[in-house]
Structures are given as structure tokens and as C-alpha cells.
Amino acid sequence: MHELAVCQALVQQLEDVSAANGGGRVELVRLRIGPLSGVEAELLRHAFPVASAGTVAERAELAIEVAPVTVRCSDCGATSAAAPNRMLCGACNGYRVRLASGDEMLLESVELASAEASAAQML
Amino acid sequence: MCDTCGCNITDGNRHLVSPGGRLEQTEDGRTAITVLKSLLGENDHQAQHNRAHFDARGILAVLAVNLMSSPGAGKTALLEATIDALGDPARIVVIEGDLETENDAARIRAKGVQAVQIATGSACHLDAHMVHDALHRIDLDGVDIVFIENVGNLVCPASFDLGQHLNVTLLSVTEGDDKPAKYPVMFRAADMMLLTKTDLLAVLDDFDTDKAERALRLVGSAAPVLHASARRNVGVDHWIDWIEGELVAQRARIEAGTTRRPAVQAEGARLHASEAAGGAHGHSHGHSHDHGHDHGHDHAGAPAADTSR
Numbered sequence: 421m422h423e424l425a426v427c428q429a430l431v432q433q434l435e436d437v438s439a440a441n442g443g444g445r446v447e448l449v450r451l452r453i454g455p456l457s458g459v460e461a462e463l464l465r466h467a468f469p470v471a472s473a474g475t476v477a478e479r480a481e482l483a484i485e486v487a488p489v490t491v492r493c494s495d496c497g498a499t500s501a502a503a504p505n506r507m508l509c510g511a512c513n514g515y516r517v518r519l520a521s522g523d524e525m526l527l528e529s530v531e532l533a534s535a536e537a538s539a540a541q542m543l
Numbered sequence: 544m545c546d547t548c549g550c551n552i553t554d555g556n557r558h559l560v561s562p563g564g565r566l567e568q569t570e571d572g573r574t575a576i577t578v579l580k581s582l583l584g585e586n587d588h589q590a591q592h593n594r595a596h597f598d599a600r601g602i603l604a605v606l607a608v609n610l611m612s613s614p615g616a617g618k619t620a621l622l623e624a625t626i627d628a629l630g631d632p633a634r635i636v637v638i639e640g641d642l643e644t645e646n647d648a649a650r651i652r653a654k655g656v657q658a659v660q661i662a663t664g665s666a667c668h669l670d671a672h673m674v675h676d677a678l679h680r681i682d683l684d685g686v687d688i689v690f691i692e693n694v695g696n697l698v699c700p701a702s703f704d705l706g707q708h709l710n711v712t713l714l715s716v717t718e719g720d721d722k723p724a725k726y727p728v729m730f731r732a733a734d735m736m737l738l739t740k741t742d743l744l745a746v747l748d749d750f751d752t753d754k755a756e757r758a759l760r761l762v763g764s765a766a767p768v769l770h771a772s773a774r775r776n777v778g779v780d781h782w783i784d785w786i787e788g789e790l791v792a793q794r795a796r797i798e799a800g801t802t803r804r805p806a807v808q809a810e811g812a813r814l815h816a817s818e819a820a821g822g823a824h825g826h827s828h829g830h831s832h833d834h835g836h837d838h839g840h841d842h843a844g845a846p847a848a849d850t851s852r
Contacts, residue, residue, distance in 0.1 A: 433582070529576060
């Protein structure tokens with residue numbers, strides 16, 4: 421259950437982003453998570469309300485895009501989809517592949533309410 | 544992965560970078576901000592500090608090795624055998640991670656080796672901040688190798704860079720030869736897979752060492768595989784040869800002005816580097832941050848990690 425620790429790091433980043441951009445409430449958080457990042461999107465969703473309670477990101481919507489596992493073949497150059505525990509080139513079946521996508525654990529973007537809107541809601 | 548120079552921008556997320564710059568107004572009046580930072584950016588930043596600390600001693604730089612495995616795979620027994628085989632307790636320091644107890648640190652100290660126990664409480668992994676705190680309690684003078692014995696767990700520790708140069712994942716032969724297929728993230732992170740308790744292979748008919756190695760290859764790893772039994776002192780000499788070789792290689796890197804990050808991160812850096820070479824996006828690693836450390840180490844952006852095996 422390291423997803424809570426990951427969520428706490430995320431909330432810290434959200435607070436920094438908000439503070440650097442006028443201090444508005446965080447409305448939407450877009451993440452990109454790959455199966456090989458070691459983090460489960462579903463567990464992040466469960467942990468986020470706990471980690472964000474009482475912060476500028478409380479009640480923010482979490483939009484998680486699950487990145488596909490894709491590999492680039494060092495032999496034939498093809499890029500193809502692969503399973504996390506069967507990383508073979510889809511074109512030539514070779515095993516000399518490099519991961520092109522699938523290990524991301526990325527905070528892509530954040531949408532903030534304008535500072536005035538945030539202040540109005542606090543009243 | 545570097546979060547500051549734009550090398551996080553990949554084919555997968557390039558479309559998200561707003562044409563008008565980092566900030567864009569959405570239709571409903573919100574401010575949209577492109578961030579593109581690793582969720583563990585703060586941990587990774589601390590890990591870079593730790594690595595700089597290990598690397599700060601020039602030709603006497605320290606090699607840091609992170610040992611990961613299931614609970615009970617024999618990490619502490621391996622360390623005990625390693626201490627005996629190296630012969631000089633002053634060359635080694637051990638950082639022990641467990642949820643509770645000082646038991647493992649006590650076993651290491653009984654061998655005359657400096658050991659710090661991190662009791663993580665309920666945390667299932669070590670992170671870079673815990674290791675940083677432990678480093679404050681350690682004297683690295685005259686030390687060649689720091690072993691970090693992670694919490695026994697084949698899941699969470701794989702996601703946290705601690706500042707180590709190498710990951711070693713232990714797989715004991717009592718666990719099953721399909722473990723790499725079941726825990727791909729962990730075994731992809733390994734710079735070396737060490738099969739342990741191999742003296743028991745004689746009485747186990749369901750562990751095939753070739754199958755274990757094939758399962759490792761299928762998660763996209765080219766890492767070497769060694770066999771050892773710490774209890775019977777079989778194969779420990781090959782492990783020692785590997786470690787001593789890696790120490791020499793690491794010091795050569797330091798002399799050449801580079802360092803090394805563990806397998807998975809290095810692979811990402813390699814991919815990004817090849818994209819940059821193709822001119823896909825402007826990519827300069829010339830910037831340096833001053834972190835106020837006094838070891839004069841300039842960890843310029845993504846460090847010039849030697850990604851060769």
C-alpha cells in the first residue's frame with residue numbers, strides 16, 4: 421500500500437502548483453499511470469481523498485489515464501503492444517526490446533479554479 | 544527521469560503540452576497548468592542528493608547497493624556471508640529496513656560492521672528520505688560499499704529510488720521459478736538477480752533455474768543471474784567477484800565524471816536521450832542546481848548516468 425505515500429507526494433505537488441499560480445482550489449488533476457510503474461490507479465483513487473483532506477486539492481477530480489505497455493524492438497525497430505510479463509516484439513517476436521511506454525507515474529496537468537471563485541466558495 | 548528540462552515530454556503526452564505555453568484558460572474559466580512531473584519527483588530529488596553523497600569521495604567513492612526480495616529470501620544471511628568473505632568489516636556499512644525490531648542490524652553489528660536500523664513503522668518500503676536520515680548517522684570514511692537491505696516485499700520497494708547505484712533482487716529457490724512473471728516491476732528493476740538457498744535445489748523438484756532466468760528475460764531484463772547459498776557458502780565467491788567488479792566500475796565512472804542509476808530509471812533516461820538525439824524536442828542538460836550541499840557535486844539535470852551494463 422505505497423499508494424498513500426505516492427498520493428501524499430502528489431498532494432504536496434498540487435499545493436505547490438496552486439501556490440505558484442494564484443492559490444486557486446484544485447478542480448481537476450490529470451495523471452498518467454503505466455502498469456509497470458508499480459502503482460495501481462484504483463488504489464490511488466481510494467487514497468486520494470484521504471491524502472487531500474483539508475488541502476487545496478480536497479474534492480478535486482482525479483482523471484487517471486492508464487498508459488499502455490509498448491515496446492520498441494532493438495532488432496527490427498517496430499513499436500508494439502506487450503504484456504508486462506511478456507515483453508516480446510509484436511512484429512518479430514524478439515526479446516531485445518526497450519520499454520517505450522508503460523512505466524509512467526506522471527502528474528500531467530492541473531486545473532485550478534480562479535482565486536476569486538475559490539475565495540467565494542470559502543465564504 | 545528529469546522533471547525540469549522537458550525530457551518528460553514523450554510521444555505519449557506531447558499532445559498535452561498546450562500550444563500557448565504552460566498555462567491555458569479552459570472554457571469554464573479554470574486555469575489549466577501543464578506540470579509533467581513524476582509523482583515521486585520529491586523522492587527522486589532526495590535520491591539524487593543521496594547518490595551525490597555516495598559519489599563525493601572521488602577515487603574512494605562508495606558503491607551503494609539496494610537489496611530487495613520477499614521476506615525471508617535470505618538478504619541478511621547473504622550480508623553475513625558477504626562480510627565474512629570480504630574479510631574487512633570496515634569496508635562495509637549496512638542500512639537495514641524493517642517494519643519493526645533491531646534484529647537484523649544486531650546480526651550485522653555482531654559481525655563488527657556498522658549498521659543502522661530504519662524501523663518504518665507500517666511503511667512497506669524504504670524511501671529516499673529515510674535513507675538520507677540514516678546517512679546522517681553513518682561515517683563513510685574508509686567505506687567501500689553501502690548495502691541497503693530494503694523491507695522484504697516484492698512490490699512497493701521497486702518504485703522508490705533511494706540514491707543507490709545498483710539494485711539486486713534476491714529470489715530464493717523455495718519461492719517458485721515464476722516470480723519474475725508475477726512481479727514484473729520488481730524484477731525489471733534488478734541490475735542482478737541472485738538465486739538464493741540454492742543448496743536446497745537438491746531436495747526441491749519444482750524449481751527450475753533456467754525457467755526463472757527465462758521469466759526474467761520475458762520482463763525485458765538482460766540482468767545477469769547468479770546462484771548462491773549463504774548458509775553452505777556455495778557461490779558466494781561469484782557474488783563477491785561481481786560486487787568487487789561493480790565497485791571498480793563505479794569508481795571508474797566517478798573518475799570519468801559520471802555515475803549510475805539502477806536499471807529501470809536508466810532505461811528511461813536512455814530512451815529519452817535517443818529521442819533528444821533525434822531532435823524530437825529541445826533537450827539541454829547543461830543546467831545545474833545548487834542544492835547547498837558542501838560536497839561540491841554538480842548534479843546537472845538528469846545525471847550523466849552510465850547506462851551500460
